[in-house]
Amino acid sequence: xxxxxxxxxxxxxxxxxxxxxxxxxxxxxxxxxxxxxxxxxxxxxxxxxxxxxxxxxxxxxxxxxxxxxxxxxxxxxxxxxxxxxxxxxxxxxxxxxxxxxxxxxxxxxxxxxxxxxxxxxxxxxxxxxxxxxxxxxxxxxxxxxxxxxxxxxxxxxxxxxxxxxxxxxxxxxxxxxxxxxxxxxxxxxxxxxxxxxxxxxxxxxxxxxxxxxxxxxxxxxxxxxxxxxxxxxxxxxxxxxxxxxxxxxxxxxxxxxxxxxxxxxxxxxxxxxxxxxxxxxxxxxxxxxxxxxxxxxxxxxxxxxxxxxxxxxxxxxxxxxxxxxxxxxxxxxxxxxxxxxxxxxxxxxxxxxxxxxxxxxxxxxxxxxxxxxxxxxxxxxxxxxxxxxxxxxxxxxxxxxxxxxxxxxxxxxxxxxxxxxxxx
Amino acid sequence: xxxxxxxxxxxxxxxxxxxxxxxxxxxxxxxxxxxxxxxxxxxxxxxxxxxxxxxxxxxxxxxxxxxxxxxxxxxxxxxxxxxxxxxxxxxxxxxxxxxxxxxxxxxxxxxxxxxxxxxxxxxxxxxxxxxxxxxxxxxxxxxxxxxxxxxxxxxxxxxxxxxxxxxxxxxxxxxxxxxxxxxxxxxxxxxxxxxxxxxxxxxxxxxxxxxxxxxxxxxxxxxxxxxxxxxxxxxxxxxxxxxxxxxxxxxxxxxxxxxxxxxxxxxxxxxxxxxxxxxxxxxxxxxxxxxxxxxxxxxxxxxxxxxxxxxxxxxxxxxxxxxxxxxxxxxxxxxxxxxxxxxxxxxxxxxxxxxxxxxxxxxxxxxxxxxxxxxxxxxxxxxxxxxxxxxxxxxxxxxxxxxxxxxxxxxxxxxxxxxxxxxx
Numbered sequence: 001x002x003x004x005x006x007x008x009x010x011x012x013x014x015x016x017x018x019x020x021x022x023x024x025x026x027x028x029x030x031x032x033x034x035x036x037x038x039x040x041x042x043x044x045x046x047x048x049x050x051x052x053x054x055x056x057x058x059x060x061x062x063x064x065x066x067x068x069x070x071x072x073x074x075x076x077x078x079x080x081x082x083x084x085x086x087x088x089x090x091x092x093x094x095x096x097x098x099x100x101x102x103x104x105x106x107x108x109x110x111x112x113x114x115x116x117x118x119x120x121x122x123x124x125x126x127x128x129x130x131x132x133x134x135x136x137x138x139x140x141x142x143x144x145x146x147x148x149x150x151x152x153x154x155x156x157x158x159x160x161x162x163x164x165x166x167x168x169x170x171x172x173x174x175x176x177x178x179x180x181x182x183x184x185x186x187x188x189x190x191x192x193x194x195x196x197x198x199x200x201x202x203x204x205x206x207x208x209x210x211x212x213x214x215x216x217x218x219x220x221x222x223x224x225x226x227x228x229x230x231x232x233x234x235x236x237x238x239x240x241x242x243x244x245x246x247x248x249x250x251x252x253x254x255x256x257x258x259x260x261x262x263x264x265x266x267x268x269x270x271x272x273x274x275x276x277x278x279x280x281x282x283x284x285x286x287x288x289x290x291x292x293x294x295x296x297x298x299x300x301x302x303x304x305x306x307x308x309x310x311x312x313x314x315x316x317x318x319x320x321x322x323x324x325x326x327x328x329x330x331x332x333x334x335x336x337x338x339x340x341x342x343x344x345x346x347x348x349x350x351x352x353x354x355x356x357x358x359x360x361x362x363x364x365x366x367x368x369x370x371x372x373x374x375x376x377x378x379x380x381x382x383x384x385x386x387x388x389x390x391x392x393x394x395x396x397x398x399x400x401x402x403x404x405x406x407x408x409x410x411x412x413x414x415x416x417x418x419x420x421x422x423x424x
Numbered sequence: 425x426x427x428x429x430x431x432x433x434x435x436x437x438x439x440x441x442x443x444x445x446x447x448x449x450x451x452x453x454x455x456x457x458x459x460x461x462x463x464x465x466x467x468x469x470x471x472x473x474x475x476x477x478x479x480x481x482x483x484x485x486x487x488x489x490x491x492x493x494x495x496x497x498x499x500x501x502x503x504x505x506x507x508x509x510x511x512x513x514x515x516x517x518x519x520x521x522x523x524x525x526x527x528x529x530x531x532x533x534x535x536x537x538x539x540x541x542x543x544x545x546x547x548x549x550x551x552x553x554x555x556x557x558x559x560x561x562x563x564x565x566x567x568x569x570x571x572x573x574x575x576x577x578x579x580x581x582x583x584x585x586x587x588x589x590x591x592x593x594x595x596x597x598x599x600x601x602x603x604x605x606x607x608x609x610x611x612x613x614x615x616x617x618x619x620x621x622x623x624x625x626x627x628x629x630x631x632x633x634x635x636x637x638x639x640x641x642x643x644x645x646x647x648x649x650x651x652x653x654x655x656x657x658x659x660x661x662x663x664x665x666x667x668x669x670x671x672x673x674x675x676x677x678x679x680x681x682x683x684x685x686x687x688x689x690x691x692x693x694x695x696x697x698x699x700x701x702x703x704x705x706x707x708x709x710x711x712x713x714x715x716x717x718x719x720x721x722x723x724x725x726x727x728x729x730x731x732x733x734x735x736x737x738x739x740x741x742x743x744x745x746x747x748x749x750x751x752x753x754x755x756x757x758x759x760x761x762x763x764x765x766x767x768x769x770x771x772x773x774x775x776x777x778x779x780x781x782x783x784x785x786x787x788x789x790x791x792x793x794x795x796x797x798x799x800x801x802x803x804x805x806x807x808x809x810x811x812x813x814x815x816x817x818x819x820x821x822x823x824x825x826x827x828x829x830x831x832x833x834x835x836x837x838x839x840x841x842x843x844x845x846x847x848x
Contacts, residue, residue, distance in 0.1 A: 038465060
């Protein structure tokens with residue numbers, strides 16, 4: 001089944017609010033095998049709404065109209081729907097009783113505007129809005145279903161979940177779909193595409209691949225559509241298993257997992273603890289780790305050492321090393337990692353030192369230069385990276401890269417300890 | 425001038441991402457007197473994109489197309505544009521040099537996909553994308569302007585701000601506009617509206633006021649539209665000067681300033697340094713502070729003490745205090761602040777200890793309970809807050825609230841020291 005979402009209201013078009021409703025509806029429909037072909041936001045304006053309805057009706061089986069149903073006079077949706085469906089507004093007694101009850105509970109008197117909310121187009125099926133006063137409306141015209149619901153998020157959600165989706169399921173209007181997103185880190189999008197080109201070209205026709213890059217990672221989303229959900233899942237999982245053979249080192253997780261969650265899981269398996277010493281990342285690694293619920297089980301704490309004195313006095317970095325090699329150096333990163341590991345009595349430690357920018361760079365060490373060290377009980381790994389000129393992105397990329405290095409080291413060491421448990 | 429935004433890409437249509445780009449563009453355009461008539465999200469699909477372009481061209485003077493310009497093969501926008509504008513892709517040497525430079529800085533070799541990003545439709549004007557590799561493109565056809573830009577938010581923002589808006593202004597397609605946003609904190613929106621009602625009613629007709637609340641502050645945006653930008657600026661500044669007389673304590677900054685930047689400015693005036701000890705905020709305060717360029721001038725560092733042992737061993741909190749009052753207590757917050765101030769040899773210190781959730785709450789100390797302490801050379805201020813159940817929001821709100829308390833204390837102490845320099 002194909003659908004379009006039409007949102008009515010000026011707030012979105014002047015950028016006053018972000019249209020989160022459409023994303024929510026799209027996600028819910030997608031999970032139910034309904035493909036959203038288009039999302040259209042239009043003004044509270046008669047001709048514009050009619051045009052959007054006409055264009056949508058040509059293309060899809062289902063049109064979901066949100067917004068424009070409040071009691072105030074800028075809301076002209078209902079009258080426009082009457083014209084489009086060639087009908088008139090009539091009084092709907094059950095809706096009026098519902099509105100009356102809600103107002104009496106709040107000890108507020110009904111006014112004309114509230115009474116008018118009980119007027120509905122004569123040829124619609126009323127969708128009971130338990131969450132608010134404006135009813136939902138269901139129309140059918142030339143094999144297209146139209147539903148009109150309020151834009152208030154919790155009312156919209158109620159009507160989609162408890163009225164629209166059950167009615168569609170009842171009518172047998174859904175297809176099976178299965179999605180899975182593979183999370184990769186450390187390989188830029190274009191290089192990744194080259195590495196997996198043969199695999200991508202050999203994907204079954206009913207699996208679609210999408211590249212979704214963000215500053216933290218490149219996500220690969222596989223979507224399969226068909227009749228039988230469990231068959232689709234098997235199909236997608238089979239392709240992901242093949243992908244894991246091609247880029248085993250780049251994949252760190254799936255769907256909505258974060259790198260910190262994945263690391264948390266690995267550390268908890270073996271009862272290991274992490275500590276962090278941050279210079280250029282300034283607390284962001286610590287924030288990413290502690291964003292994971294229950295992170296105290298695998299995280300001891302961190303030191304943000306924003307001055308050389310703290311690197312020396314708290315982390316125990318030798319002042320001579322700083323003066324000889326500079327604070328942004330392999331040697332200092334290494335000493336920071338070893339220092340914080342010991343200070344916070346941990347099994348693993350991450351350290352970062354670099355030039356986040358926008359100023360502070362030199363020819364030898366330009367803005368974006370970052371040394372990352374990861375220490376375990378066995379060794380210290382240190383590597384230099386040169387990111388870009390943007391402070392915020394340098395902080396994010398340094399942090400994510402540091403966590404990725406930690407993940408790889410933990411994986412390898414746990415693999416060596418327990419070779420048959422974790423396959424890399 | 426009327427405009428439509430067309431976003432290309434399946435991520436929005438399957439609800440995987442919320443379309444924040446369109447809201448941002450709509451807001452920027454609105455501030456520049458460009459009316460957005462419609463926002464349309466379509467698939468990465470040739471016919472669908474062409475249809476959206478045709479429909480838009482009938483209605484508006486400017487079509488902004490975002491997304492679909494990545495190097496991978498799900499991106500068909502450029503070829504579709506070529507067909508629509510009846511042209512072909514040609515090699516654009518300056519874009520290629522720019523891509524080559526970006527990659528060489530990262531020490532990554534160019535592949536064919538990267539090279540192809542330097543191909544642009546022959547009849548477009550290339551908009552230089554300093555923030556990324558995919559260039560923006562500007563077309564004109566039958567009195568309608570079309571611009572195509574990447575969907576990556578910071579690249580999109582760069583191109584709108586530094587290429588598209590200046591070009592429109594140059595062509596006389598936008599009006600002179602001046603806007604300034606007043607950042608307030610500590611007074612809820614409805615109370616604020618009451619306090620400034622008379623001022624608001626007396627605003628000149630060509631100044632528009634918008635309330636932009638978010639969880640931690642209420643922003644007041646003044647927009648003036650007219651012919652002469654410097655006159656508009658004077659007009660707005662005059663009104664803001666009046667506003668500052670009415671709510672002097674609530675205003676903490678202007679436009680895009682952050683609380684951390686404002687604090688940084690205050691601390692730098694007097695050459696003071698800050699230290700932070702975080703438990704429930706887990707490094708987020710440190711991250712907010714170090715997000716400010718040049719923060720090493722006023723920030724020494726922080727300790728994330730995620731275990732009681734670290735609170736005791738590093739911050740010097742008395743173990744007896746923890747066992748008597750619990751880690752989430754007034755006493756521990758106070759000791760943490762004093763401890764980190766001394767340890768990191770600072771003038772001011774913030775400490776947080778609380779239950780971020782989602783688990784770990786008790787009847788006496790429910791999830792969301794947070795103690796915040798701010799220590800100066802003169803005293804320690806400690807206060808309990810009870811936020812909500814959401815871990816992420818609890819971390820953010822605790823952090824912002826802690827910074828706000830620090831700002832007030834620094835202001836008062838500096839006012840007492842130098843009464844004629846800083847007026848509160």
